[in-house]
Amino acid sequence: MSKHRQRSAQLFALIAMASFGMLFGTFLLSFLLAEARNAVWPPIGVQPINSVYAIFATGIIAASSLLYWNAETSLYAGNAKNARWSTLGAWLLAWAFIASQYVTLGGLWAQGQSLSSDIYSGSVHVLIGLHVIHLVGGLGGLTYVLAKLFFSPNTLSQTAAQIVGWFWHFLGALWVLIFLVMVL
Numbered sequence: 281m282s283k284h285r286q287r288s289a290q291l292f293a294l295i296a297m298a299s300f301g302m303l304f305g306t307f308l309l310s311f312l313l314a315e316a317r318n319a320v321w322p323p324i325g326v327q328p329i330n331s332v333y334a335i336f337a338t339g340i341i342a343a344s345s346l347l348y349w350n351a352e353t354s355l356y357a358g359n360a361k362n363a364r365w366s367t368l369g370a371w372l373l374a375w376a377f378i379a380s381q382y383v384t385l386g387g388l389w390a391q392g393q394s395l396s397s398d399i400y401s402g403s404v405h406v407l408i409g410l411h412v413i414h415l416v417g418g419l420g421g422l423t424y425v426l427a428k429l430f431f432s433p434n435t436l437s438q439t440a441a442q443i444v445g446w447f448w449h450f451l452g453a454l455w456v457l458i459f460l461v462m463v464l
Contacts, residue, residue, distance in 0.1 A: 355438065411455060
């Protein structure tokens with residue numbers, strides 16, 4: 281890949297992440313404003329999300345991000361075998377994180393809280409749903425890197441692995457912010 285194409289791909293990724301950040305920032309600000317306008321939050325009769333699940337999910341996505349960071353470091357050091365297994369671990373933990381989000385939403389659904397129930401439940405559904413949609417995109421990137429590492433490691437560009445890493449770490453940091461706003 282030429283230097284021009286690498287820089288273009290990197291710039292595109294940064295612009296995309298900035299726009300995603302603005303999207304999530306808007307929803308997080310709306311959540312905070314709704315909380316500030318209500319004397320009791322979540323509203324009376326509405327159960328908050330299970331903080332134990334949220335803490336567990338945060339640990340899962342943090343571990344996934346750390347594993348992918350290890351994969352990137354290994355890749356740059358020329359250790360494709362370690363990069364392969366670390367990426368696989370990050371990929372598996374990504375699926376575990378998505379499952380944990382389903383469990384969190386399932387807890388809300390079991391209590392009769394849906395997207396249209398109230399402002400709190402709707403906000404939680406939107407934030408988690410949007411994050412999961414972006415995670416699916418990140419999983420696509422992880423799957424690409426994983427396939428390259430397992431089947432043709434010599435054809436994986438470091439720029440592609442780097443951009444996938446940027447996005448994956450961005451999603452992890454974004455979840456921490458969502459967690460802080462929703463749970464604390």
